[in-house]
Amino acid sequence: MGTTPRSIQSLLHTATPDMADLIGRARFLERMRQSILDILPEQAAAHVHVAAYEGYRLRLHVTHGGWATRLRYMQPMIVQALAQRMRLHVEGVEIKVRPNPMPAPKPVTARIMGDDARRHLRQTARYIGDADLAAALERLAAAGRPG
Known part of the structure; x- marks a missing residue:
C-alpha cells in the first residue's frame, strides 16, 4: 500500500541539488552566526540572526534597536572575528531591526x-x-x- 515514513533529515539528503545548495547555505550562515556570537554576550543569542552574506556585505537582523546600536559599535570586531575564524572578507555590515514575529514563550511558573x-x-x-x-x-x- 503506502511507503514507510522517512525522517526529514533523510529526505533532505536525498533531495535535489538545489535543496543541497540551500542546506549548505543555511549551515554556512549558522557558522557565521556562531562566530559572531562567540564575541558577543550570551544574551545576544536570542536577538541576533545572520540574514545574508552577499557581495562581501554582511546583513544582520536584530530584535531590538538596543542590539542594533550595540552591534554598530562592534562592527570592526565582528569583521575581524569573521576574518580570523572563517577567513571571510567583509567590506560592510548592515544591521536591521526585525522584531520576532512570535515572542518567546513565557516561563511556566509553578502554582x-x-x-x-x-x-x-x-x-x-x-x-x-x-x-x-x-x-x-x-x-x-x-x-x-x-x-
Missing part, C-alpha cells in the same frame, strides 16, 4: 498552594449555592503543587 489554603477553598465550596462556582473552587483547590 504552589499551602494546605490551609486548599482546606479553606474546599470548605468555601461546600457552602456555595452555585454548583458551577463550587466546582471551580474544588478544581482550584486541586490545582497547583503542595507548598
Whole structure:
C-alpha cells in the first residue's frame, strides 16, 4: 500500500541539488552566526540572526534597536572575528531591526498552594449555592503543587 515514513533529515539528503545548495547555505550562515556570537554576550543569542552574506556585505537582523546600536559599535570586531575564524572578507555590515514575529514563550511558573489554603477553598465550596462556582473552587483547590 503506502511507503514507510522517512525522517526529514533523510529526505533532505536525498533531495535535489538545489535543496543541497540551500542546506549548505543555511549551515554556512549558522557558522557565521556562531562566530559572531562567540564575541558577543550570551544574551545576544536570542536577538541576533545572520540574514545574508552577499557581495562581501554582511546583513544582520536584530530584535531590538538596543542590539542594533550595540552591534554598530562592534562592527570592526565582528569583521575581524569573521576574518580570523572563517577567513571571510567583509567590506560592510548592515544591521536591521526585525522584531520576532512570535515572542518567546513565557516561563511556566509553578502554582504552589499551602494546605490551609486548599482546606479553606474546599470548605468555601461546600457552602456555595452555585454548583458551577463550587466546582471551580474544588478544581482550584486541586490545582497547583503542595507548598
